[in-house]
Amino acid sequence: MLKVENISKDFKVGFRKKTEKILDDISFYIKPKEVVSITGNSGSGKSTIARIISGTIKPDQGNIFYRGNLLISPNQSFSTEYRKDIQLIPQQPFLSLDPKQKVGDAIAETILAHGLSPSKKEAAQQVNALLEQVWLPCQLANRYPSQISGGQAQRIVIAKALALNPKLLIADESTSMLDILAQAQIIQILLNLMTKYGLSILFISHDKPLVQAFSNRIYHLSEGKLILQNKE
Amino acid sequence: MKKILSITGLTIDSQLMHGSHRIVNDLSFELEQGETLAIVGESGCGKTMTALSIFGLLPENCTASGTVTFDDCNLLSLREKELSRMRGIDFVLIPQSGADFLNPGLKVRTQIYETLKRTGIKDKRILEKTACDLLNSVSFQNPDSIMNKYPFQLSGGMAQRVVLAMGLTFSPKLVISDEPTRGIDSNTSMAYLKELTSVFSDSGIVIITHDISVADYCKNIFIMYAGECMEYGDCTRILNNPSHPYTKSLIAALPINGFSLNSRKASIPQDFLNTGCTFYPHCPQSTKKCQTDKPEKQIIDQTKVWCHHVKS
Amino acid sequence: MKAIKRTSFKKEFYSLYFGIIIMIVFLLWSILPGIFSPYNPKEMFSPWLAMSLSHLLGTNDMGYDIFSELIYAASRTLFTGFCAAFVSLIIGTTLGTLSGYLEGWAGEGLDFIINIFLLIPTLPMMVVVAAFVGPGTFNIILIISLLGWCSTARAVRARTKQIKHSPFVEALTISGISEKQIVLKHIIPNLSDVIFAKYIMSVASCMLMEATVSFMGLGDPTHVTWGSMINFAFSRGGFSRGVLNWYLPPGICITLCVLSFYYINSHFEEKSKIVVNEEQSYMD
Amino acid sequence: MSDITKKIISSILCLAAIIIINFFLPRLMPGDPVLMLTGQNEESISAAQYQSFEEKLGINYPVSIQFKNYLVNLFSGDLGYSYHYNDTVANLMKNRIPNTLQLAIPSILLASILGMFLGCTMGYTKKQRLDKSVTTAFIIINAIPSFLLAMVIVTFFAFKLRLFPLGGLNSIVVPHHAILAFGDRIKHLILPISTIVLLSLPPKYMMVRNTVKSATKEKYVLYAKARGISSFRIKFVHIFKNVCPPFITLVGLNLAFVISGSMITEIIFSINGMGELLYEAAIYRDFPTLQGCFFIISIIVILANILTDITCVMVDPKQRFGFYESN
């Protein structure tokens, strides 16, 4: 479904043209209904991979194919027609919410932007359903990001991604701020969607037991290289 | 052992447009010198708010009542000026989610240095060296290049570790660390916990977490649900032999136990139930009594439990 | 626990009431000046009368009743101030946001336009424009708004650049929110602090700009506004005679007007930070 | 750094546009370009004079040659000749720019520092009442017409209290000793500078206060407090760093404002400066002087623009590291 070929990425550091190689010739693939996990030390470049696939930064080299079509390359930016299919759950939930927008509106906005609901009223209902799915009371929808807790923010971000019924979900440390129960709940939702709609997941996490528990393949990222690890 | 912190009847209310809403209800616990306490609870149950209230850093629309006794003075009644003198010296907060909490406009170096300067170090070279040591202790290989970066150039875990490192600068009596290990691999987080307990061996440490393995590391554990205390006592005893139904379901949901979920829905009730146990709507064992009466504190094996189903 | 705590907000209301009352008074003045003013503003009494019951604020150099003049000047002043500030705000925000948000030559091009306008020194340009279109309220609004938007645009541009680089905008792109919506629904609300500061300040400046324009001999002296009252007081000896009751009241009116506007707005700003808990809004 | 190169290119284009406007405006405007360019009117000019002006200006050459001459003149520092002042425009400016700068530079510095200081303090403070009263005070100041404010300042400090002189830049008899002469100048500058500072302070204050106010809700402020960082440092280092770009832009803009906008102050304080020159030139339609002022102010604005943009990039690390360039 998604094929990543020979991706490399440098980051600028310092004033002159000094750069640092973060990703070096990365290749992997994700099949439909598959959970692929990436682990690695902190700062190894996992989030960078996620951001490249979701189209917010461009790779320096390499191509990414989605369903056989070229999705991203150094001189092709993410084409909007796949926006709905590939969703990222970012690592820092607070920073990725508009401080002046109520969290419920943030979800409703995404739904409406993709025409997934005919009217605002229905969008509101969908939002409530989504919030329930991620174990949040619907009153929370009326709060601003500064008025919710870390875990709640993380779940809002997840709900926002799920709202679009994506085909590929990139979850970057998505359960790191959740309690065990909520985490289990989210994982179950994801597994459900996977069987029902053929969702694939790129799961980025540190939590070894968690990763072990439900992924099909595990990659380990270290010093810019991606190494396949067999499930133990 | 000397008592460092003792909290009784801590209640936090938030002011919203159409009235007030209770976040934390009647919490009590205490902390001795050298003790590590884990606060565990589902997300949104009020852990961070509890920590913030101790520091006097609640958001504008929230107020705390009750008593927070630290060093023989009630922190809740202190003025902002006195509190700000104590913050970072007498007690330290290590916040949840480092990247959100670092100033995006300042270099890591500036932010570490200004923290270090609070402890009285002036010399540039000593500053540099101490900062490097600190960063090393949270498994950074090349501290110097990290210090020259801006927070947005760090990865999530790196930012978290920078914040942890900053937390280690002080020699306070009380440390509250809010989900310290979020987004860090387990080796680093264990190393960090070791460092934390050895650096602050004389202080009281509170670790807010949802990671049972982290909680395992602590002496006592305090289990919260929706702003109220469920179970409080020795850590190993509670984890191995949970008595409260909520604690039981927590442990059942661990990945090793196969994500098993008891019937549960929305996480926190928006209004506190004046009567009855807070957990009863989701409790597999709930009875009529749970709905009407507030559970009393029970003590089993030196563990405090608030549940009708547990008999001492 | 459901008890509604209102005491801490009560005090907030005082300034709100103050603002609303002032605003209503001024609006009534401008809609129905005849009802409030004791005399026709062009009726002549003896000049330089002091304050008295029959002439609340005395009379001016021409023997006009100052109080009546003050009331009759309200509509034109309010209109000029709010309109000119509003138009320049709209232009400034639009161009500023776009030039800050757009990448590449589109952004640079807009920036270029802003710079060109910035380069036009307001004063001589006003002289030239005033010479072509002639003095008059509408023309003054036109001139002020056509030349006054640049500084808003620049400040907005700088802030937009900053916001554009924040992670939440990145997150919005990932959610597939169109650029248009990002700008309209997310960037602009986050600019509100800059924009509002600008607007508050420019309402008053626009009201006064007219006075300055006539100070330079470019205004339309045949229409009274608060600004031109001050200007007349200044140029017709009101200042050297120390006729406070002539030049202070219009100044106070301008200030009150802006203050009331500020108070009303800041009240709602505060309010909006405390969340509506009962009803759900979902973007309407 | 390519951002800055782009900036410089666009500034050069801007300058070119200004030059072109400057050149064509009098030639395209209705009326006789010779009269327009000399600032004369028909009655006061004889046929012979007209002819000599025409020759001097080279109006009857083809436009391309005129433009070439204009450029050559411009780059050799010849901004034209003002027949109203009977002097070259370059000379007029040369005499007046230093006077204006003496007012402008201290005013800008003071206004920026004060605006930043008060704005940060009031935006950050929890004392609602203090904040409200200071803000109200600034709104009031902002609503005072500039000439009235200047007059009130003169009347009170110079006339009633006799603390400062009533106008001009020197006393009638300048003391001989350099230090005394300097003191004399300072004494004359205090009131006009205070006036300009008061006039340009409110917008800056409001901008900083509002942005700081919304920034106090950010999480990094909370953490800075938790670390016990002094509120001074939080205000002026942490928050300010992040609200800087729009502020710097505003300050940069102010440079142009102070140069042309100090007009009222210069008139009331009888100072021979650019503002006054511009005012007179506008009133008398002294086109060459207007053109010259226009040109010089344009250059100043362009420079200020480049400078503020560069500073913004310097201050905002995300821009500096081309955070967004990579996508």
Next chain:
Amino acid sequence: STQKTIDSMVIGTTMDIQSISRSDYYYNVLSGTLTHLALVRLDENNEIQPMMAEYSTADNGKTWTFVLKDGLKWDDGEKVTAEDVKFTIEYLDKMENAGRMDKLEAINIVNDQTIQLVYKTANIRALNDLTTLRIIPKHIFENVTDYAGFKDDAAAIGCGPYKFVRFDADAGVLEFEANPDYIGGKPNIKTINVKLFKNTDTMYMALKAEEIGMVYFYAGGIDPSAAADLKSSGNITLTEVQDTSNPLVLIFNNEKTPVNSLPVRQAIAKGIDYEKCRELFGSEYSIPSNYGFIPKSNEGYIDTAALKLDIDGAKKILSDAGAIDSNGDGILEINGTPLDLEILVRTDKPVYARVGELLQSNLKAIGINVILNSVDVPTFRSMTETEHTDVSMLSRFTSFGMNMGAGMSTSYLDGRLKSNAQGQIMDPAFASIVDKLKAATTMAEYDQAAKECQEYYAGSVPAIALYWDVYLQAYNSKYDNFTIDGTFGIVNQQTWYSISQK
């Protein structure tokens, strides 16, 4: 105790002096009171007196002979000669386009000190023009081609009672010191500083604060609205100077409707509240004006009927002329066209707008609708002086301007003149009066023509002087014994010898 030697005095002025170039209008005026001399001057009774030279005339004013006084020296020590006078006339004609040479047939230098001007036509008022001809040194200027740009200190060399010392543009100060070699002897004040203000209010404050000794503006007084304040401040004396100008005039363009009809003009003249005008706009010494237009202190003045408010009279004139209010809106119509009087006012002088408002309310009472049309200065100038597209306007006639050409304000009002004519009288009767004025060879002949002219004004009302002002000049009360001069007011060459200090 009064003393006759004064160390220094500061004169404050709002005159816009940019440089000491001879072409700087206000510096030129100022120099005429301090450093430079003209051949003749006007005294307080507006009569010509010798200044640099004694004069005599022959051929009914065709030939004028001037004998320079003995001992006149330029500040650099050179002698003043007849050559300098000749040079000045020729040079200024070239440089300033002064137009004197057109009128002259010859300039004959009789000897070093004697010069003869021969005019083409006899002109009994030729000397009027020479009062502002300030003689400049030939040896300095003969090589100066850039007359306007010549701002060297040498440009200020004159032969008057004072010498120019310095011009400090930053401080806005011009310094002059007494010229010990002056033939009239040493003036009473040693140093005179002229302080330039850009704003009248601060200047008055400086006067009150005794920072300056007096305020001065050429051909004008202090602002009447400030008079009361200055007077009450205790240390300031106000002096009256008889004005020979018309400070506020309503001028009609006789070619435009409705003011091309005589009854309308007459009705307007009767419909204005002159008392109120003086109260609101004039100084307290202002004088009610007459139909004859020319102020009292002018040469050739005759008494004509005084202008008075007479509403009934005005109404009667209008109804006799067939004006009726057919649509009942309060505005009269003649042959169906309403009496809309458009008055042009300039925006730089707020007082005109005020006067306009007064006229508006006055004339409404007699059924004439006034439309105020405010325009900026250049537009005003081009509309009134070049294009003559105005219907009527408010303006000010200066004393010098009124005396120009044939005098009697004809250069403002004669429609035959293409430029500067603000009024538009195309009437042949008026044209012949103007020609008569020009052709006068004796003062008696001139006065006769002047009489006819004023009678014409009174009969045909081409312009209305709203009042005749007496302007006020203010100085610190410690000074005394100023000499008053018709052209310059209290600052003039004679004042420096009479002034004293308490």
